[in-house]
Amino acid sequence: MSDIGIKSAQRPPPDQVLVDIAGYVANFAIDSAAAYDTAHYCLMDTLACGFLALRYPACTKLLGPVVPGATMTQGARVPGTSYELDPVTAAFNIGAMVRWLDFNDTWLAAEWGHPSDNLGGILAVGDYLSRKARNEGRKPLVVRDLLTAMIKAHEIQGVLALDNSFNRVGLDHVILVRVASTAVVTAMLGGSREQIVNAVSNAWIDGAALRTYRHAPNTGSRKSWAAGDATSRAVRHAFMAMGGEMGYPSALSAPRWGFYDVLFKGRAFTLQRPYASYVMENVLFKISYPAEFHAQTAVECAMSLHPLVKDRIDQIDRIGIESQEPALRIIDKTGPLSNPADRDHCIQYMTAIPLIFGRLEAADYEDGVARDPRIDALRARMTVIENAGFTRDYYDPAKRSIGNAVQVFFKDGGSTPRIAVEYPVGHRRRRAEGIPLLLEKFAASVAGHFGSDQAALIRARFADRDALLRTPVDEFAATLVKNG
Numbered sequence: 001m002s003d004i005g006i007k008s009a010q011r012p013p014p015d016q017v018l019v020d021i022a023g024y025v026a027n028f029a030i031d032s033a034a035a036y037d038t039a040h041y042c043l044m045d046t047l048a049c050g051f052l053a054l055r056y057p058a059c060t061k062l063l064g065p066v067v068p069g070a071t072m073t074q075g076a077r078v079p080g081t082s083y084e085l086d087p088v089t090a091a092f093n094i095g096a097m098v099r100w101l102d103f104n105d106t107w108l109a110a111e112w113g114h115p116s117d118n119l120g121g122i123l124a125v126g127d128y129l130s131r132k133a134r135n136e137g138r139k140p141l142v143v144r145d146l147l148t149a150m151i152k153a154h155e156i157q158g159v160l161a162l163d164n165s166f167n168r169v170g171l172d173h174v175i176l177v178r179v180a181s182t183a184v185v186t187a188m189l190g191g192s193r194e195q196i197v198n199a200v201s202n203a204w205i206d207g208a209a210l211r212t213y214r215h216a217p218n219t220g221s222r223k224s225w226a227a228g229d230a231t232s233r234a235v236r237h238a239f240m241a242m243g244g245e246m247g248y249p250s251a252l253s254a255p256r257w258g259f260y261d262v263l264f265k266g267r268a269f270t271l272q273r274p275y276a277s278y279v280m281e282n283v284l285f286k287i288s289y290p291a292e293f294h295a296q297t298a299v300e301c302a303m304s305l306h307p308l309v310k311d312r313i314d315q316i317d318r319i320g321i322e323s324q325e326p327a328l329r330i331i332d333k334t335g336p337l338s339n340p341a342d343r344d345h346c347i348q349y350m351t352a353i354p355l356i357f358g359r360l361e362a363a364d365y366e367d368g369v370a371r372d373p374r375i376d377a378l379r380a381r382m383t384v385i386e387n388a389g390f391t392r393d394y395y396d397p398a399k400r401s402i403g404n405a406v407q408v409f410f411k412d413g414g415s416t417p418r419i420a421v422e423y424p425v426g427h428r429r430r431r432a433e434g435i436p437l438l439l440e441k442f443a444a445s446v447a448g449h450f451g452s453d454q455a456a457l458i459r460a461r462f463a464d465r466d467a468l469l470r471t472p473v474d475e476f477a478a479t480l481v482k483n484g
Contacts, residue, residue, distance in 0.1 A: 018204075018249070019193075020271075022197045024155070030277055032151075038281055042150060043119070044462055065089055072084060077480065079094065091121040091235045092228040096225040098116060105285050109163075110395075111160070111164060113176055120231035120232065122181070122184060123146065157180040160179070171208035171211060174227050175203075178230040185235055186200075207259075219338075284427055288425055298323065299354055300421045303359075313378070319406065389403070442462070450482065451483065
């Protein structure tokens with residue numbers, strides 16, 4: 001690469017990607033009833049995932065202040081706990097809870113990810129700002145403001161993911177959480193377009209985490225707190241920008257030293273559509289199973305086959321799984337699986353459990369269940385192949401299906417029917433079927449974590465949507481504090 005032009009200290013105009021994000025966050029008015037309707041359910045579902053995660057010591061040991069005792073009076077509350085922390089640390093706590101069980105919403109495109117991971121920063125800063133405003137005699141934010149921020153964070157993360165594959169260059173999708181959270185949190189803090197550009201430029205300059213903690217042989221629990229780390233880092237960038245910290249206008253495009261040349265093989269991002277509310281309207285909910293989303297329909301297939309095979313497990317000769325190409329790339333695994341994070345990213349494991357037990361729950365990834373010898377015996381009999389039609393429809397923006405098919409073959413020459421499912425229950429095309437299940441998931445998570453009176457209060461808050469949207473964020477957060 002030539003050095004001509006690189007030595008010039010003349011600062012260029014900001015990259016258009018930065019300008020577009022800042023303009024959208026600062027000025028775009030969300031007028032989609034469908035987006036707000038979905039965001040309401042998304043808030044319920046995201047909190048449900050966090051409450052469920054609090055049952056697991058591997059998650060709760062990471063929560064609380066970084067330094068024991070370093071709490072912040074009038075700071076941000078962490079739902080389901082009694083922690084009161086600075087917004088940066090609270091964002092990590094909330095983000096880690098939300099992502100821990102791999103059970104929150106999903107977006108699948110050239111890049112995939114979980115846009116509700118951004119709630120870590122949004123809720124932490126929303127609570128902090130609302131308490132601060134009330135103490136200063138100003139009006140606090142209301143829950144509708146949280147939903148607006150969620151819609152915009154979903155949109156930034158999801159639109160950037162449509163055409164730009166970070167996983168293909170070995171980078172993890174949580175970079176998009178950091179960028180989206182940085183943008184919306186800076187705006188929540190009252191940032192100007194210039195301050196949003198500055199903050200987001202620093203988010204890109206951070207680079208990206210390596211995906212190695214999601215893949216064999218290094219799959220581990222970092223994948224469950226990486227998004228919390230990303231949204232927490234975003235809050236830090238936002239506060240720094242609001243304090244006057246400078247930005248870097250060509251953070252992406254600078255020859256040799258910018259993100260494109262250093263980390264993206266010299267390719268500039270392409271955007272398939274302008275930012276609006278498309279992503280929230282079409283987001284995928286993980287409603288029935290805590291499983292990596294590319295395998296959700298495989299789990300549904302296996303559940304349908306369970307009655308036909310449950311008494312014949314020892315007679316199975318082989319199992320054929322047809323899937324989309326991304327599933328083969330990230331969750332097709334053979335050999336020993338060493339921990340829960342390894343198992344919930346293995347399509348064979350996620351198919352074997354429902355075939356044997358007729359269920360798939362978070363506890364099924366723990367060592368006690370994984371020791372059942374039938375699971376690895378079935379995994380060894382599975383073959384995973386690409387179905388070109390599933391791959392094509394996966395990338396089709398009019399469909400965005402996530403198809404899988406499963407068929408079981410027995411030693412006597414017989415077989416089950418081939419069961420195929422193209423759209424999981426959390427897909428927009430199955431909203432009418434999925435929302436009642438989502439409400440059940442939320443109610444069960446609340447009942448399982450809070451006392452009966454507090455659980456009833458939380459459910460009542462969400463039951464009256466109009467009143468919820470008008471509720472001050474600090475009052476809403478107080479409702480979610482664990483009493484006792």
